[in-house]
Every structure is written in structure tokens, then in C-alpha cells.
Amino acid sequence: MPPTDLEPARMNRKKGDKGFESPRPYKLTHQVVCINNINFQRKSVVGFVELTIFPTVANLNRIKLNSKQCRIYRVRINDLEAAFIYNDPTLEVCHNESKQRNLNYFSNAYAAAVSAVDPDAGNGELCIKVPSELWKHVDELKVLKIHINFSLDQPKGGLHFVVPNVEGSMAERGAHVFSCGYQNSTRFWFPCVDSYSELCTWKLEFTVDAAMVAVSNGDLVETVYTHDMRKKTFHYMLTIPTAASNISLAIGPFEILVDPYMHEVTHFCLPQLLPLLKHTTSYLHEVFEFYEEILTCRYPYSCFKTVFIDEAYVEVAAYASMSIFSTNLLHSAMIIDETPLTRRCLAQSLAQQFFGCFISRMSWSDEWVLKGISGYIYGLWMKKTFGVNEYRHWIKEELDKIVAYELKTGGVLLHPIFGGGKEKDNPASHLHFSIKHPHTLSWEYYTMFQCKAHLVMRLIENRISMEFMLQVFNKLLSLASTASSQKFQSHMWSQMLVSTYGFLKSISNVSGKDIQPLIKQWVDQSGVVKFYGSFAFNRKRNVLELEIKQDYTSPGTQKYVGPLKVTVQELDGSFNHTLQIEENSLKHDIPCHSKSRRNKKKKIPLMNGEEVDMDLSAMDADSPLLWIRIDPDMSVLRKVEFEQADFMWQYQLRYERDVVAQQESILALEKFPTPASRLALTDILEQEQCFYRVRMSACFCLAKIANSMVSTWTGPPAMKSLFTRMFCCKTCPNIVKTNNFMSFQSYFLQKTMPVAMALLRDVHNLCPKEVLTFILDLIKYNDNRKNKFSDNYYRAEMIDALANSVTPAVSVNNEVRTLDNLNPDVRLILEEITRFLNMEKLLPSYRHTITVSCLRAIRVLQKNGHVPSDPALFKSYAEYGHFVDIRIAALEAVVDYTKVDRSYEELQWLLNMIQNDPVPYVRHKILNMLTKNPPFTKNMESPLCNEALVDQLWKLMNSGTSHDWRLRCGAVDLYFTLFGLSRPSCLPLPELGLVLNLKEKKAVLNPTIIPEVIAGSQEVTMNPSSHAQLVGFQNPFSSSQDEEEIDMDTVHDSQAFISHHLNMLERPSTPGLSKYRPASSRPTIIPQHPSGCDGTPSTKPQWNMEFSRKGTGREQSPLEMSMHPAAATPLSVFTKESTSSKHSDHHHHHHHEHKKKKKKHKHKHKHKHKHDSKEKDKEPFTFSSPASGRSIHSPSLSD
Incomplete structure (x- = not known):
């Protein structure tokens, strides 16, 4: 079978295979992109591109390019008009007549559709015919210049317009537009070869209003004003060969900052954010220096630009010589928590400049x-x-x-x-x-x-x-x-x-x-390693007997054979041992260096060379072992579950200096709620030298241990006295000191401890009154006047602490909750939350962190039955116009409400937002939240699960998300979570159907399809689930027949139906079975669709343009052309009329005798079908434009 999609010849690099073999019959060397009109009001773009290509084969007569959404007006090659055809099978993956609803089927069809336009297989949505006048020119492998005029109207992906709905001109409103998308998505905003492996140099020109700035890749060569000074054109040149996928654009009324440390670096932000921009980017030059130093190589481009925009697709998007960031990363010097996060984003984007933008990938x-x-x-x-x-x-x-x-x-x-x-x-x-x-x-x-x-x-x-x-x-x-x-x-x-x-x-x-x-x-296989470890100490031999088992049968696991490091801390020091994990070996003997000598007082050397005094009273008298660690350097991708005594975990927590070991011991101590564990954790909290994240984890572990020991716990609630000692006034312990966040370590501890304390519960499983009063006092006496840092994150954590203290309401005789009969403690909490929310409206905090925490706390009160469960508040906060963090928090609450209350109305409201919200990131997040917290799952009975919902979600992933790869894949994830791989259980039992298995030339009963193949119908409609066999696509899913059991009675009842239709298996009009295969053509995958549907571009004929031209007679009749499709590619030939009535007259039924000897079928699929397609219909070709499905008849292919 011929290779189909990403050509194995270059995809799977054989050992002897050296260079890069292009899947295209030409080499792109230069591209001009000129956008000469951008209308923010209409959200439209008009422009042209010019591609300079060199043919690499003599008989090049079709050029395939990528283009989605663009309306193509005109194509010229070397100033000659060229015929073109546009087809995008990803617009509608499965045909709307198909009654299929199982995910296996969809995923096969979607993978085939993506392959059909994949530039790495030499395919594309736009196919241009080289005019016959240029054939001689092409044979001499001379340069071709392809000029394409295009426009974009209200793009749904690839380019994102942000136009605030306020008064003033576009510049005054802060309107801006930027390119975005997941992986290679440049085809969404201009025609190109949208592959990471096709490099060329670039000239980029953008004409914008005088008040706007256009930022793009490469060097700004010049800015030219028009005569009336109302517009200006930015000219960029990118002389380093770059893939189209790494080209980007941002246009807006940006404020500009030249980096004071590196003049080749320029920063751009939206109006009035310049002070934040200065602070945020002040560190960037150090990242440059670090990378250039370790790589001993200069930054590859002559300039670097950072642009901060609103409604970002992702927080960081790296493109050649520029990166686009979310404006939410900007912060002032007063903000602590955001600083490391933003610096990490800047560093990440710069690393991708070297590897990802400058160096691209082959496949x-x-x-x-x-x-x-x-x-x-x-x-x-x-x-x-x-x-x-x-x-x-x-x-x-x-x-x-x-x-x-x-x-x-x-x-x-x-x-x-x-x-x-x-x-x-x-x-x-x-x-x-x-x-x-x-x-x-x-x-x-x-x-x-x-x-x-x-x-x-x-x-x-x-x-x-x-x-x-x-x-x-x-x-x-x-x-x-x-x-x-x-x-x-x-x-x-x-x-x-x-x-x-x-x-x-x-x-x-x-x-x-x-x-x-x-x-x-x-790299070549998936899965991680799962180790289980335990040990025994053999006193006679002074040997540690270590047993390590593996689980390699569970999903996602693999067997590990190789070296494994084990570190043993003994009384005489720390010792590393490398064990060889073999096929069957479980037990490993490790000799110990120390004899048990607890009575001798001597300092104990640690891993880092430090010597410490330890209280050894807790350890086993016969053993010199203090603790054991498996794979301490994390040099295997593994999960380790290791059993050792509680005192060993406590020693490890106190004295091991590696933060990973300390985190592991904190996790393990949750299972040992003893006074000794409590003491070890308290000691860690008090140790100022200890890493702050370890101390934060210890807070939560201590709360869990305190709850397990609730009946025997003595003294004040866990952490209270410690917090009072560290952060409260000496004279008045219930009043917190004035905030001073100069020590970041103690700042993080100060805001984490109350959150962990609020998780404490008394014997009645309620939060102790003492703790709640303490938290309310912290809020009441919080004073940030003398602090140079903002306390917004600290106050937000105090609200989280209040939420953590809430326990389920005890209802008497199903009484209705009102504000009058609220529990007094809950009333106090609700009052605080309300006060915070109202204060936020007057004095908003950075990133509205307090509103976010308040919304989460209100949802906790609702779930615990203290206030009536109602999504109205959250829905109002989720509306477009609020800050994105607030919207996400509110939507999270609505998603949770939908699940808990099984509300069909809210689910519809969410699905409506997924389809219509203006912000791509928010739509993506809603799908993500619904997948993680679904209203029901595939194994549940739920009133929400019905046929209408199945159809709605099917439509969403089938055609509603074609403009955003990420969104479509999110819709697939949700569909899988709700309904699984096979047919959703809530659908009625289908009528019988038939799958035509072309590979084995036999029909298979498929209970998931309503029969579409009816004798005497206008068109023989291929069952789309046979794509895999039809076009040689490697099926990555079990077929739907395997998934679903067939009722045997139904099978017997349908015998007559099947035998009646077996004679339809082989016909001249069955596509994809041509035995002609020209030498120059490459295999392509194009899913087959029936004609005459809703007029979207995906319903247009799928042409395969790579016909061979033999000899010198270049002109071909339509018949010849229809006889030379690429192997294994469906070719449908339609008339210019939209109906297919003429087509039905041309069917010739070839009745093949179908012998039921199964042996004959077994080897059939090894041979290519040599079915003769000479009797293809002799019809002219149609050209379709991407313009919203309207057909434009450009010059005919047959000239």
C-alpha cells in the first residue's frame, strides 16, 4: 500500500537517511505579504501575497498552497491568469447527511481531512493550475511568481480583533488586532505554505491608520506616509529564512519602549500601560545574556520585539524575532506573586527564539x-x-x-x-x-x-x-x-x-x-515506570535487603531495565548505590557501612557534607539506617511508592537537605498521624533556612494530621501559636503586625498558614470557633499602609481561608435558608465576602484577585447549603467585558452548578458561550472546565444526556469549530468524556446499515448507520467510515463494529437486505479505485463527500490535481485527466450544475459474482485494486472559491 500522509520516506528517518526531502515539487524562496487595508469597524483585511518558487520537477502543473477563511479573488502566475480550486475538507468533517455519532468514526474522518490539506504531505486547500503558456518555462525549472489577491472578513481564527465598545476613534478606544493560533495556523490569515519545514525570506508590508503601529517579523526598513498623512505603511524585511508558521502580526495604537539595556530590543504595549511595561521588561536583558553565554552563540536575529496585547490566545506566543504576550502579565514593582511568573514567560519565549523559530523542524x-x-x-x-x-x-x-x-x-x-x-x-x-x-x-x-x-x-x-x-x-x-x-x-x-x-x-x-x-x-515508546519498594535489615549480615517491584501491566506504564540509583542515609553518612534492574530481579542486597551504635555520641554526616546532631531515640536499636531514597535525582520518568517506618520519614523531613526528599516525606507523613509527626512538621515550619515551598506544604500536612488526631490533640489549634509568635503583636496576640513583605519567604508562609488552619475540624467536624475568630481578626486588623508591596494576594488568601472554614449546613425539617436564619458564623463570613466585593468595585485590586476569591467562596457557601444555590450572580460576572480571571472563576462556578444541580438550562448557556464568546481563550477554558468537571460521564444515567445534546456537540466539533484547532480538539475531549468512543447510549437504536469494506470486497453489518446506499439513488454515497480502506489511511482507532455489539436477531433479520446490496460493491463510479498512477504524483488523502449539500466549501468536489503529463502533447481532454488520479485518491467529477441528476444516468452496474469462500478474501487486501475507471463520466470541471461556499467559475482546467 502506498504511504499516505506524512511521507514515511522523510518522516521516519532511516539510519542512512541524511538530508531533508521536500514533499513539494517546488522550492519556495521568497514571499511578499502586503496588507493594504485593515478595517477595525468591519473586522476585515484586504491584501495580496506573492510567492517566488522554483520548480524541482519538470512536469509541475499543479501548485498546492494553504489558505483557510481567505476569500481568493484572483491568482496570477508570472502575470498570467491562473485557474484555481479551493477545497477545505476540515470545514465540515463528517457530512451532514451522515447519521453517525460515534467518536471513532469522527476521529478517523478528522485525521483524514487534516491529512488531505497537510502541507507536510504536499497538500493544501488551494490548488492552482499552472497556465499552459508556462509549461515550457517550468520544464526549464525557471522561477515562477504566484500573485494572489485575497481578503478576510470577520475572521474566526488566526487573526483576532479586539475592538472595545466605547466612544472615540479606533486608536483612542485601544482597538488592536494580532495573529494567533495553535501550531501552524498562518493559513488562517494569508495564503502560504503553512509548514514548519518550508523556509523562505520575507517582505512584509502593512498599511494602517496614522495613529496605529504595525509590528511584524524582521527589521523595520521604513515607514512611508500617504499623501494625505492619514495612513502609513510599515515595511519589514526578514532576511533569515523562516517558515510561514513563524510569521506574525500585531497592529494597534501601541506605546513604544526601546530597551534601555539593549537597543535592538523594542517593547510595545497598549495605551497607558507604559510604566508597567518598563518595570516588567527591565529584566529581559539578563535572560539574553544568560542564553548567549550558555549556548556560546549570539541571538540569531538582528532585533527582538515584545508585544503585550489583550484577549491573548495563549500567555506566550513566540514567532521569528518577536513574541506576543498577554497584557495581563504586566505588573508594577509592588506586585510580588506575578513577578516570577512573568519572568518565566519572558524567558520561555526567548528560549523558543533559538529553538522553534530560528531552528525549525523537519516534520x-x-x-x-x-x-x-x-x-x-x-x-x-x-x-x-x-x-x-x-x-x-x-x-x-x-x-x-x-x-x-x-x-x-x-x-x-x-x-x-x-x-x-x-x-x-x-x-x-x-x-x-x-x-x-x-x-x-x-x-x-x-x-x-x-x-x-x-x-x-x-x-x-x-x-x-x-x-x-x-x-x-x-x-x-x-x-x-x-x-x-x-x-x-x-x-x-x-x-x-x-x-x-x-x-x-x-x-x-x-x-x-x-x-x-x-x-x-x-522517545520511541510511551509510558512511565511504576516502582513499589520495601526493605528489611539483616542484622547478622549487616545488609539492607531491598525489594523493588514494578507494575508494567497498567495503562500508561512500561517495563524498565537499567541502572537505578538508591541513596541510603546511615549513621556514618550518606551512601549512593547503583542497582541494575534486570528482567526478573526483585531483591537487592546492599551492604551497610555502619554498625548500630546509638550509644556513641557523634555528629552524623549528611549528603551535602554537613554534620548534624540528631536525637536517635526514635530509631530502631538494631539498625544503622536513618532513611532510604529510590532514584533521588529523578533520572527515570517514574512513580515510586516506598514503604519505610514513620520515624525514617521524620528524620528525612528534618535532616535531608534536598527539597524533593522533604516534599516526599511530607506526603508520606499524612499516613502517620502521631505526636512525633506533628513535632517534625512544626519544627520545619519554624526553620527559617528551610525552603518556603516545603514549609507551605507542611502547613497543609499538619492540618490533616491534626484532624486525624482530633480526639487526642492538646493545646491550641495547630499553627495558631506559631503564627501568633511569628506575625502578631507581642502585647496583643490577636492583632497582626503591620504588613511588611520584605522577606518573601515569610510572606508566602504568612498567607498560607491561615488557609491551612481553616481546614482544621473539631470532633463535630466543624471548624473550631477559635480559628474562625482568629481569621476574622486577621482580616479586621490587616494594615498595609507602611508596606511597599501590595497585599491583594494576601487578602485574597484570607477569603480563601474563610471559604475553607465552611462546613455543610445542618438543616432542620428541610427549612428554607434565608439571611435571617443563617448560622451566626456563616453570617460573619458572608458579611466579610460582601464587604470585600463592594470594596473591589470602588478600589479594584491587581488582576481582581479578591473578586475571584469572593466568587469561589460564594460557590462554597452555596454547595454547603448555607445560601440558596443560584447561578445568576456568576452568570452576570461571566459576561464579556469583565476581566478574564473574574470570568473564568464565575464560569467555573456555573460549570460546577451545572454538574451538582443537573441544570440543562445552564449547560445550554455554557454551550452557547462556547460558540459565541468573543474571546478564544474563554471558549477554550469553558470546554476544558466541562471536560474536567463534566455534568455527567459516559457510564452515568443523567437527565442531561439526550439526543439533542449529542447532535449539538457533534455539530460543534464537526463544523462549528473549524476555525480553531484547539477549540475543535477541546470539543472532541468533551464529547469523549460525556459519551465515550462508541455511539452515545442515549440515542435510540438505529436502523440497520451497511459498511462497504473495499479492502476485503465484502459488506459488513454496521448497526450505527442508517442506510444511505439505496439502489437507484442519484449518487452512490460512499459510507464515510470506509475512508480508512478507501484512501489507505492508517486507522488509529478500533472500528465502530468492534466497539458495539450487534443484536444477533437483528443480524438474521437483515440477511436478505445484505445479499440484495452485495452487487453494489464494485462499480465504475466507485471513487478511488483507479489503476493509473503517474510517476510524478504523490499520494494524497482526501476524504470523499457526497455532493449537493448545504453549500459550504467542504461540500465542493475534492479534486486531486496531480495529473501526469506524458510526452509533449500537453493539452489533455477531460477524459484523460479523469483517468489519471493519484493512486488511492478518491476523485469525484461533478457537473457545473449543483444537482447530480445527470450523474444518475451514467451509472453502469457491474455485477460481480460474490463467492462466499472466505479464504479468497484473506489475501485480497494485499493487492492494489485494479478496478478499471475508464468509464468515468466525461464532464467539465468546476472551480469553487472559499467565499462562503459560492461558486466562481474561473477558467476551466481543461482550457
Whole structure:
């Protein structure tokens, strides 16, 4: 079977395979983008592009480009009018006549649709015919200039307009527009080759109102005013070859700041935010210096621009020589909590400038290398900036995230290799989406993919050393840098593309080490390792007998064979042992260095060389072991569950100096609620040298232990006396000192302790009165007048503490809750919340943190039955116009209300927002929240689950989200959470249907389709679920027949129906079975749709344009052309009339005898179908424009 989508020849780099082989029959060398009119009022854009291409094959007669949403007016090649056809199968994935509702079916069809326009397979939505006058020119491989005029009207994706609804001109209103999108989404705002592997130089021109500023990639060459001085044109040149996917644009009335430390860096922000911009970006030059130093390589571009915009798609988006940030990252010097987060965003975007923008990728399979390297160098920056503790805490956090995700969903594969289409070759059969394309991936999966990529880079560093790692990066950058300066040798530019093979080759050349086993373990297969450990001490032999088991049968796990480090802290010091984990070995004997000698007083040496006195009274008299750690350096992607005694965890918490070990021991001590654990945790809280995040975790652990020990607890509530001692007045312990946040460590502790204290419960499972009064006093006496920092995050945490103190209401005789009969404690809480909310309206806090906490607290009061459950307040706060954090908090409450109260009305309200809200990020978040906190799941009975909801969600993911890949994948995730992979249970039993399996030439009963194939109908409609067989697409999902059981009675009843229709299996009009395959054509996947539907562009005919031209006779009749489709590609030929009535006259029924000897079928699929398609209908071709489905007849293909 021919390879279908991302050509295996270049996708799966064979060991001998060196260079980059382009899937396109031409090389793009330069592109001009000119946008000469931007109308903010109408949200429209008009412009043209000009692509300079060099044919690489002599018989190039079709040029495929990417373009979505754009209305194409005219195409010229070398000033000659060119015919073009536009078709976008992703607009409507499954045809609207299809009664299919199962997700397997949708995901197959969606992956096929994305493949059909995938630039990495040489495809595209726009297909242009080279005029016959230029054929001789093309044969000489001379340059072609393609000029395309286009416009965009109210784009739904790719370009986002923000037009505030206030008085004044557009500039005064702060109206702006910027490009955005997930992965390669540049096709949404201008025609291009939207692939990360097609590099070229750029000239970008934008004409805007005089009060506006256009920011784009490369150097600003000049700004030219029009004669009337009302408009100006910004001319940018990007001389470094760059992929279209890394081109961006931001236009608005920006204020401009040239970086005082680096004059080639310019910052842009919306009006009146300049003071915040100055503070926020004042640190950026240090990030530049750090990266240039470790990579021993200069920043690759001649300039760098940061633009801060509103309603951002993501917080950070990196493009060639510029990054677009959310304006919500800006902050003043008074804000503590946002500062590290914003700095991290700036550093992340700069790391991606080197790896991601300057160095691009060869194919989607190589994405992990770029994400891994940029994440790895960003980690090095974190280690230097925030210290080793913060870095190790971050690595532990990332590791926990990826482990939890893989165990939940079944694995993340970094380097997918696609085999020959058999189910067992599918690398991700456990997922409900295809991983062949970034555009079919769940957003959460992609986030975890990036997380895993940088953790694997860290594993490679552990194997070859950091020094070699940085040498490899330097080598990649040096090669790319040399290639980028080759202005007239565009074949050299492939050195700027990284591939998995090339990266591994560099590692082997630089370090001389073979890391193939590591790659095989973590990159070529998915899953993490799950260890269970326990031990016994053998006193006679003075040996530690360690038992380590693995679970490698659960989903998302894999078997680990290799070295594993174990650290044992003994009385005589800390000792590292490397165990070899073999296939079957469980027990490992580790000799101990110390004899048990508790009576001798001597300091005990720790891992870091420090010697400390310990109280050894708690430990086992016979054993010299203090604590044991498995894989302390996190050099395996693993989850470890280790059993050791409570006193060992307590020693580990007190004396181990590694923050990860301390976090692990805090987690373990939750299971040991004893006075000794309480003491260990209290000691940690008091230790000022201890890392602040460990102390914060200890607060929550202490609250849990106190609740478990509630009957035996003595003294004041946990942490109260400690907080009083640290933060309250000596003379009046219930009054907190004036705020002074100069010590960030104690600031974080001061705002965390009350939140943890509020979780304390007495024997009646209520929050102790003493604690609530204490928290209310903290709020009452809070004084920030002398503090140089804002206390908004601190006050927000106090509200969170009030919310944590709320316990379920005790109702008497189902009495209705009113404000009059409220519990007095709850009344106090509600009054505080109301006061805070009202104060916020007068004096808003930074990022409205207090409103956010108040909304969450009100929802807690509702859920606990203290105030009537009502979503009206949240719905008003969720409306467009409020700050985004407030909206998300309010929407979270509505999602929760929908689940708890099973409210169909609120679910509809949420779904309406998903379809119509102006902010893409908010729509994405609602889908995300509904998926994480669903109103029901596939195994539940729920009144919300009905046929109308299924249809609504199906429509949403099928056609309602075609303008935003991320949104569509979010809709798929939600559909999967609610209904699973197979047909939703709430749908009525379907009528019988038939699947035509072309591969095995037999019909299979499918209970999920209402029959669409009826003898004598106008058109033979292929069952879309046979795409996989029809077009050679490797099915990444189990078929729907496997998913759903068929009632046998129904099967017997349908025997006659099946035999009646078997003769329809092979007909001349069955598409995709041509035996002609020209040498020059590449296989393409285009899903087949029936004609004559709702007029959207996806219903237009799917043409395959790569016809061969043999000999010198270039002119071809329509018949010849219809006889040469690319192999395994469906080709539908329609008349210019929208109906297909003429078509029905041309059906010739070939009745093949269908013998029921199954043996004959078994080997049939190995051979290509040699079905003769000479009798294709001799009809002229139609050209369709993307313009909202209206058909424009440009010159005919047959000339």
C-alpha cells in the first residue's frame, strides 16, 4: 500500500537517511505579504501575497498552497491568469447527511481531512493550475511568481480583533488586532505554505491608520506616509529564512519602549500601560545574556520585539524575532506573586527564539526535539535565577504531572512512527484522537508532550553530561547560522531544520556515547515506570535487603531495565548505590557501612557534607539506617511508592537537605498521624533556612494530621501559636503586625498558614470557633499602609481561608435558608465576602484577585447549603467585558452548578458561550472546565444526556469549530468524556446499515448507520467510515463494529437486505479505485463527500490535481485527466450544475459474482485494486472559491 500522509520516506528517518526531502515539487524562496487595508469597524483585511518558487520537477502543473477563511479573488502566475480550486475538507468533517455519532468514526474522518490539506504531505486547500503558456518555462525549472489577491472578513481564527465598545476613534478606544493560533495556523490569515519545514525570506508590508503601529517579523526598513498623512505603511524585511508558521502580526495604537539595556530590543504595549511595561521588561536583558553565554552563540536575529496585547490566545506566543504576550502579565514593582511568573514567560519565549523559530523542524515527528531543547535551556535559566531548590521543585512538579497524565490516559509518545496501517502498528490506539498531526491532538496531551520532551532532554543530559549537551546545541545553532546567511543557495537552508535523526547524530558525534537505549525507552515508546519498594535489615549480615517491584501491566506504564540509583542515609553518612534492574530481579542486597551504635555520641554526616546532631531515640536499636531514597535525582520518568517506618520519614523531613526528599516525606507523613509527626512538621515550619515551598506544604500536612488526631490533640489549634509568635503583636496576640513583605519567604508562609488552619475540624467536624475568630481578626486588623508591596494576594488568601472554614449546613425539617436564619458564623463570613466585593468595585485590586476569591467562596457557601444555590450572580460576572480571571472563576462556578444541580438550562448557556464568546481563550477554558468537571460521564444515567445534546456537540466539533484547532480538539475531549468512543447510549437504536469494506470486497453489518446506499439513488454515497480502506489511511482507532455489539436477531433479520446490496460493491463510479498512477504524483488523502449539500466549501468536489503529463502533447481532454488520479485518491467529477441528476444516468452496474469462500478474501487486501475507471463520466470541471461556499467559475482546467 502506498504511504499516505506524512511521507514515511522523510518522516521516519532511516539510519542512512541524511538530508531533508521536500514533499513539494517546488522550492519556495521568497514571499511578499502586503496588507493594504485593515478595517477595525468591519473586522476585515484586504491584501495580496506573492510567492517566488522554483520548480524541482519538470512536469509541475499543479501548485498546492494553504489558505483557510481567505476569500481568493484572483491568482496570477508570472502575470498570467491562473485557474484555481479551493477545497477545505476540515470545514465540515463528517457530512451532514451522515447519521453517525460515534467518536471513532469522527476521529478517523478528522485525521483524514487534516491529512488531505497537510502541507507536510504536499497538500493544501488551494490548488492552482499552472497556465499552459508556462509549461515550457517550468520544464526549464525557471522561477515562477504566484500573485494572489485575497481578503478576510470577520475572521474566526488566526487573526483576532479586539475592538472595545466605547466612544472615540479606533486608536483612542485601544482597538488592536494580532495573529494567533495553535501550531501552524498562518493559513488562517494569508495564503502560504503553512509548514514548519518550508523556509523562505520575507517582505512584509502593512498599511494602517496614522495613529496605529504595525509590528511584524524582521527589521523595520521604513515607514512611508500617504499623501494625505492619514495612513502609513510599515515595511519589514526578514532576511533569515523562516517558515510561514513563524510569521506574525500585531497592529494597534501601541506605546513604544526601546530597551534601555539593549537597543535592538523594542517593547510595545497598549495605551497607558507604559510604566508597567518598563518595570516588567527591565529584566529581559539578563535572560539574553544568560542564553548567549550558555549556548556560546549570539541571538540569531538582528532585533527582538515584545508585544503585550489583550484577549491573548495563549500567555506566550513566540514567532521569528518577536513574541506576543498577554497584557495581563504586566505588573508594577509592588506586585510580588506575578513577578516570577512573568519572568518565566519572558524567558520561555526567548528560549523558543533559538529553538522553534530560528531552528525549525523537519516534520511533526521531530517536534519533541525543539520543545525539549527550549524547555531544557529554560530550566537552566530557572536554576540560575531562582536557585537549585526552585529548579528541583519544578522538575518534581513536571514529573508528577506527566506521570499522573500517562497513568490516567495511557501514555504520551514523543516520536510517533506510523506503520503500514494495521491496528497493531498504531502507536496511540489507547487515545480518542489521532497523534499524526498537531491539529488533531488534545490540548492537554500537547501540554504534557512538551513537559515530557524537556524531562527527556534532562535524562539525555544525565547520560552525556551538561557540557556535551550544550556543545550539541551550539553545533546545531552554528550550522543553522551558516545556512541562514546563504542567500542564493536555498538548498542549504535545510540545515536550519532539526530532525530526530540529525539531533541524535550530533549527540553521538560530540559525546561519542550511544544513547540509543535511552531513546528507545523514552522517545520511541510511551509510558512511565511504576516502582513499589520495601526493605528489611539483616542484622547478622549487616545488609539492607531491598525489594523493588514494578507494575508494567497498567495503562500508561512500561517495563524498565537499567541502572537505578538508591541513596541510603546511615549513621556514618550518606551512601549512593547503583542497582541494575534486570528482567526478573526483585531483591537487592546492599551492604551497610555502619554498625548500630546509638550509644556513641557523634555528629552524623549528611549528603551535602554537613554534620548534624540528631536525637536517635526514635530509631530502631538494631539498625544503622536513618532513611532510604529510590532514584533521588529523578533520572527515570517514574512513580515510586516506598514503604519505610514513620520515624525514617521524620528524620528525612528534618535532616535531608534536598527539597524533593522533604516534599516526599511530607506526603508520606499524612499516613502517620502521631505526636512525633506533628513535632517534625512544626519544627520545619519554624526553620527559617528551610525552603518556603516545603514549609507551605507542611502547613497543609499538619492540618490533616491534626484532624486525624482530633480526639487526642492538646493545646491550641495547630499553627495558631506559631503564627501568633511569628506575625502578631507581642502585647496583643490577636492583632497582626503591620504588613511588611520584605522577606518573601515569610510572606508566602504568612498567607498560607491561615488557609491551612481553616481546614482544621473539631470532633463535630466543624471548624473550631477559635480559628474562625482568629481569621476574622486577621482580616479586621490587616494594615498595609507602611508596606511597599501590595497585599491583594494576601487578602485574597484570607477569603480563601474563610471559604475553607465552611462546613455543610445542618438543616432542620428541610427549612428554607434565608439571611435571617443563617448560622451566626456563616453570617460573619458572608458579611466579610460582601464587604470585600463592594470594596473591589470602588478600589479594584491587581488582576481582581479578591473578586475571584469572593466568587469561589460564594460557590462554597452555596454547595454547603448555607445560601440558596443560584447561578445568576456568576452568570452576570461571566459576561464579556469583565476581566478574564473574574470570568473564568464565575464560569467555573456555573460549570460546577451545572454538574451538582443537573441544570440543562445552564449547560445550554455554557454551550452557547462556547460558540459565541468573543474571546478564544474563554471558549477554550469553558470546554476544558466541562471536560474536567463534566455534568455527567459516559457510564452515568443523567437527565442531561439526550439526543439533542449529542447532535449539538457533534455539530460543534464537526463544523462549528473549524476555525480553531484547539477549540475543535477541546470539543472532541468533551464529547469523549460525556459519551465515550462508541455511539452515545442515549440515542435510540438505529436502523440497520451497511459498511462497504473495499479492502476485503465484502459488506459488513454496521448497526450505527442508517442506510444511505439505496439502489437507484442519484449518487452512490460512499459510507464515510470506509475512508480508512478507501484512501489507505492508517486507522488509529478500533472500528465502530468492534466497539458495539450487534443484536444477533437483528443480524438474521437483515440477511436478505445484505445479499440484495452485495452487487453494489464494485462499480465504475466507485471513487478511488483507479489503476493509473503517474510517476510524478504523490499520494494524497482526501476524504470523499457526497455532493449537493448545504453549500459550504467542504461540500465542493475534492479534486486531486496531480495529473501526469506524458510526452509533449500537453493539452489533455477531460477524459484523460479523469483517468489519471493519484493512486488511492478518491476523485469525484461533478457537473457545473449543483444537482447530480445527470450523474444518475451514467451509472453502469457491474455485477460481480460474490463467492462466499472466505479464504479468497484473506489475501485480497494485499493487492492494489485494479478496478478499471475508464468509464468515468466525461464532464467539465468546476472551480469553487472559499467565499462562503459560492461558486466562481474561473477558467476551466481543461482550457
